[in-house]
Amino acid sequence: MTRAGKLSLGCIADDYTGASDLANTLTRAGLRTVQTIGVPADDLALPEVDAVVVSLKSRSIEAGLAVTRSRAAEAWLRGRGAKHILFKICSTFDSTDAGNIGPVMDALRADSRDAIVLVTPAFPETGRTVYQGNLFVGSVPLNESPLKDHPLNPMHDSNLVRVLARQSTTKVGLVDLATLSRGADAVRAKLAELTQSGIGATIVDAVFDRDLETIGQVALDHRLSVGASGIGLGLARALVAASKAKPDSADAMLATPVGGPAACLAGSCSQATLRQIANAEKVMPVLHLDPEQVVAGKDETQRALAWARDRLGAGPILIASSSTPDQVAAVQSRHGRDAAGHAIEQAMADIADGLVQSGVHRLVVAGGETSGAVVDRLRIPGFLVGAEIAAGVPVLRAVGAGRGEMVLALKSGNFGGPEFFSDALVLMP
Numbered sequence: 001m002t003r004a005g006k007l008s009l010g011c012i013a014d015d016y017t018g019a020s021d022l023a024n025t026l027t028r029a030g031l032r033t034v035q036t037i038g039v040p041a042d043d044l045a046l047p048e049v050d051a052v053v054v055s056l057k058s059r060s061i062e063a064g065l066a067v068t069r070s071r072a073a074e075a076w077l078r079g080r081g082a083k084h085i086l087f088k089i090c091s092t093f094d095s096t097d098a099g100n101i102g103p104v105m106d107a108l109r110a111d112s113r114d115a116i117v118l119v120t121p122a123f124p125e126t127g128r129t130v131y132q133g134n135l136f137v138g139s140v141p142l143n144e145s146p147l148k149d150h151p152l153n154p155m156h157d158s159n160l161v162r163v164l165a166r167q168s169t170t171k172v173g174l175v176d177l178a179t180l181s182r183g184a185d186a187v188r189a190k191l192a193e194l195t196q197s198g199i200g201a202t203i204v205d206a207v208f209d210r211d212l213e214t215i216g217q218v219a220l221d222h223r224l225s226v227g228a229s230g231i232g233l234g235l236a237r238a239l240v241a242a243s244k245a246k247p248d249s250a251d252a253m254l255a256t257p258v259g260g261p262a263a264c265l266a267g268s269c270s271q272a273t274l275r276q277i278a279n280a281e282k283v284m285p286v287l288h289l290d291p292e293q294v295v296a297g298k299d300e301t302q303r304a305l306a307w308a309r310d311r312l313g314a315g316p317i318l319i320a321s322s323s324t325p326d327q328v329a330a331v332q333s334r335h336g337r338d339a340a341g342h343a344i345e346q347a348m349a350d351i352a353d354g355l356v357q358s359g360v361h362r363l364v365v366a367g368g369e370t371s372g373a374v375v376d377r378l379r380i381p382g383f384l385v386g387a388e389i390a391a392g393v394p395v396l397r398a399v400g401a402g403r404g405e406m407v408l409a410l411k412s413g414n415f416g417g418p419e420f421f422s423d424a425l426v427l428m429p
């Protein structure tokens with residue numbers, strides 16, 4: 001599968017948008033990368049690659065199930081020769097006190113027999129930095145950012161040493177920026193000190209890409225690391241520098257137009273997505289689903305598909321369930337958080353299925369869980385990474401799908417500029 005027949009890097013991502021974000025970062029850093037949906041079937045034809053990102057939908061499921069699925073992905077990646085595995089989590093550390101970052105990290109650490117695991121969600125390109133163990137989103141601490149209102153995992157503590165300690169069975173330490181700025185050997189010495197005091201995982205500060213390069217170098221001494229695309233960048237640069245992988249560029253086939261009608265679906269309720277939807281209203285027809293009707297199992301899906309079919313011939317359309325935090329809270333208080341989220345995700349998957357049956361082969365999806373539901377329903381086994389639409393969001397070309405050529409963009413709720421939907425469609429001819 002790879003030049004030497006072995007993977008340089010194996011990755012397990014806890015959601016699909018996060019996986020495509022990481023696959024994008026690895027590709028831009030020079031690693032030939034493929035994103036698979038779940039653990040690949042034996043007969044899935046994959047091109048020669050340096051890195052595989054196995055996408056799971058394990059961020060918001062029961063912790064024990066997240067562990068089982070992550071370990072299955074780990075076994076597959078190790079079986080393909082991956083010496084190092086990155087467990088890709090969200091750059092905003094999306095989780096609850098029940099998990100799933102801690103439990104999955106603990107299980108993978110036990111399998112890898114690493115004494116200590118480096119953990120950092122820093123991704124400076126998208127404004128995620130970590131200082132003294134505190135995660136900042138842009139200029140504000142995590143608990144003051146829009147993530148405090150996330151529908152599934154509201155984040156109320158920006159101190160990641162505390163957050164991870166509540167989820168993990170091991171003690172959690174900190175490698176601070178001052179240590180990091182003294183270079184890889186200073187970090188190694190600090191890790192030895194932490195290990196001596198019985199600490200099995202450590203948050204690592206990072207503010208600039210150069211910090212991530214240092215982290216990447218040191219992480220390669222170990223078999224496991226945990227973090228977002230930033231640590232992926234550090235690992236990829238360290239691998240390329242060590243010549244375990246040669247810089248490579250995207251395949252020309254990725255630029256071949258697919259054509260036909262295009263559609264966008266939004267299930268993210270993030271501030272960024274709400275703004276992007278408002279801007280899309282100026283350039284394409286937008287249908288706002290009624291979440292109450294969706295959860296009540298009414299004919300909202302059929303209404304949406306009929307609306308879309310009347311318009312697809314004239315240009316792109318957008319269908320959104322997204323609402324403001326107050327409206328989300330109202331729906332959740334009536335139906336429960338998980339039931340509401342699940343019903344809306346399934347409605348989005350039904351709509352995606354109907355759209356593809358109506359000839360849509362260019363599809364933009366906003367929201368991690370939403371993207372997971374859609375991609376599962378479309379039974380797409382994997383993606384190659386194409387052009388970058390915005391930081392963390394590439395154009396994806398479906399591989400091995402039974403429904404013909406298809407391009408998608410899976411946008412993390414928080415990512416993308418104000419005109420994201422039109423920006424994406426320009427790059428998805």
Ligand SMILES: Nc1ncnc2c1ncn2[C@@H]1O[C@H](COP(=O)(O)OP(=O)(O)O)[C@@H](O)[C@H]1O
Binds near residue numbers: 344368
């Ligand atoms: N109007 C709404 N009310 C309540 N929940 C909603 C609404 N619209 C979407 N959701 C749910 O909110 C969650 C959004 O999560 P996700 O798709 O991962 O977005 P993000 O990338 O912003 O985290 C999903 O479970 C989705 O079904």
Ligand SMILES: O=C(O)[C@@H](O)C(=O)COP(=O)(O)O
Binds near residue numbers: 015017229368369413
């Ligand atoms: O690391 C990130 O921020 C993203 O890659 C990511 O995981 C986003 O998750 P969603 O916001 O649920 O799409």
